[in-house]
Amino acid sequence: MLQDARPVTVPRLERLFEAGNLPAGVFCLKAGSIRIGIVADSGHERTIDVVLPGGTFGEASIFKSSEAPVYAQALIQSDLLCISNETILTGIQQWPEMATVFLELACTRINQLLAGMYVCCLRNAHQRVNDFLLKNAQPVGGSRIQGIVSLLVSKSVVASSLNLTPETFSRELHSLSDQGLIKVERALIHVYDLEKLRRQGIA
Amino acid sequence: MLQDARPVTVPRLERLFEAGNLPAGVFCLKAGSIRIGIVADSGHERTIDVVLPGGTFGEASIFKSSEAPVYAQALIQSDLLCISNETILTGIQQWPEMATVFLELACTRINQLLAGMYVCCLRNAHQRVNDFLLKNAQPVGGSRIQGIVSLLVSKSVVASSLNLTPETFSRELHSLSDQGLIKVERALIHVYDLEKLRRQGIA
Known part of the structure; x- marks a missing residue:
C-alpha cells in the first residue's frame, strides 16, 4: 500500500487543508511539524494537537462521515506521505488486519481528545x-x-x-x-x- | 458474537463505571439513558455525551491503550449489553470486517469530540x-x-x-x-x- 502513498511538501505556515474541506486521506509526517487547529467565525483559534515526525493524522476522515472542524498547518516546512481514503478502504478489504491498526490509532485519538476536553473544561x-x-x-x-x-x-x-x-x-x-x-x-x-x-x- | 454479550441493568443515578477504572468492553444501550462525563478533583463536572437507546460507548477502551478520564452514569434505570474487549478482539481476528465497523464508530466519535472541543473553546x-x-x-x-x-x-x-x-x-x-x-x-x-x-x- 505504501507505494500508493503520495509525497506532499508544505512550506512554513501554509495550510495542508482547511476546516470544512476534509483531508483526502491519512497523513504521515516524515519531517517538520504540523499544527491541528480549530478556528471560530471570529477568527479566534485553538491548537488541538502538534504532530511531530512519525505521527499521523486525518484518520477520522476515512469514512467521510461528517466534516471535521479542523485545519492542518505547517509550523515549519514539512514533508508528508498521504495515503488516500480510497487506498485505505481498498487496502482494508484486502488485508483486514489493517483495519485493526487504524482502529487502534483512532482509539488513541479518542483518549487524547477526552484528555484535552478535561483540560479545557475542568482545569484553570x-x-x-x-x-x-x-x-x-x-x-x-x-x-x-x-x-x-x-x-x-x-x-x-x-x-x-x-x-x-x-x-x-x-x-x-x-x-x-x-x-x-x-x-x-x-x-x-x-x-x-x-x-x-x-x-x-x-x- | 452477540450470544457472548452480557446483559447489565443499572439503577437510576448509579454509575456503570468510574473515571480511571476503564470499562470492561463496549456497551450498547437497549433502554434508558447514560451520561458520559468527566469530573475534576474539585468535584466540578462536565457532561461529554448523553447516550440514548441504540447508542454505543466504550469503544476507545478496546485496546486499553490509556485510561480514559470518563465515567458512565445512568440518568434513569438503563438496560445494556456489554461485549467484553476480549470477545471483540477475538471476534475481529475471526471476522476482520468487524474491525471496520468499530473503526467507523471510532471515527464518528472523534468527529463528535472535535465538534465538542470547538463548542467548548470557541463559542460563548x-x-x-x-x-x-x-x-x-x-x-x-x-x-x-x-x-x-x-x-x-x-x-x-x-x-x-x-x-x-x-x-x-x-x-x-x-x-x-x-x-x-x-x-x-x-x-x-x-x-x-x-x-x-x-x-x-x-x-
Whole structure:
C-alpha cells in the first residue's frame, strides 16, 4: 500500500487543508511539524494537537462521515506521505488486519481528545501550565525534583494548545519564576521543584 | 458474537463505571439513558455525551491503550449489553470486517469530540444555547421559521453538556424568552424564529 502513498511538501505556515474541506486521506509526517487547529467565525483559534515526525493524522476522515472542524498547518516546512481514503478502504478489504491498526490509532485519538476536553473544561490556567510542565519535564541526571522542558514549538503555539492566550501563558510562567520554581531560557524551561508543582496542581 | 454479550441493568443515578477504572468492553444501550462525563478533583463536572437507546460507548477502551478520564452514569434505570474487549478482539481476528465497523464508530466519535472541543473553546454561552436550539429543533408543520425542541434529559444535564452552569443556561433561555424568540414549557422549548437565532449565532 505504501507505494500508493503520495509525497506532499508544505512550506512554513501554509495550510495542508482547511476546516470544512476534509483531508483526502491519512497523513504521515516524515519531517517538520504540523499544527491541528480549530478556528471560530471570529477568527479566534485553538491548537488541538502538534504532530511531530512519525505521527499521523486525518484518520477520522476515512469514512467521510461528517466534516471535521479542523485545519492542518505547517509550523515549519514539512514533508508528508498521504495515503488516500480510497487506498485505505481498498487496502482494508484486502488485508483486514489493517483495519485493526487504524482502529487502534483512532482509539488513541479518542483518549487524547477526552484528555484535552478535561483540560479545557475542568482545569484553570495555573493548573494547565503546571500540568504541561509536569508532563513534559525530562529529569535532570537522576533527580526526581529537577527537570527540564524543551519547547518544541513556539510559546504561542504551546499557549494555544492549552487554550490560553499567549499573555496568560506568559503571566503564569512569570509567576512560577517569581516563586523560584522555574527559570525560562529561550526554548528551555528549567524546573527546580517538580514535587512542589505536583502538590500545587492537586490543590 | 452477540450470544457472548452480557446483559447489565443499572439503577437510576448509579454509575456503570468510574473515571480511571476503564470499562470492561463496549456497551450498547437497549433502554434508558447514560451520561458520559468527566469530573475534576474539585468535584466540578462536565457532561461529554448523553447516550440514548441504540447508542454505543466504550469503544476507545478496546485496546486499553490509556485510561480514559470518563465515567458512565445512568440518568434513569438503563438496560445494556456489554461485549467484553476480549470477545471483540477475538471476534475481529475471526471476522476482520468487524474491525471496520468499530473503526467507523471510532471515527464518528472523534468527529463528535472535535465538534465538542470547538463548542467548548470557541463559542460563548449565548452561541452555545443558540447552537443547541438550532441543532435540536424539529420543524413545526412545514414551517422553516418555527420549531420545537424536546428536552430528552433534565435542563441541568443539557447545561453540563454545553459546559455551562445551570444558572447560565437558565439566564440565556430567559433572555431569549424576553426577546420573544422562544417559550419554555417544562421539557418543551418552542422556537418562534429559527432564522433570527441563526443570524444571532453568526454575529
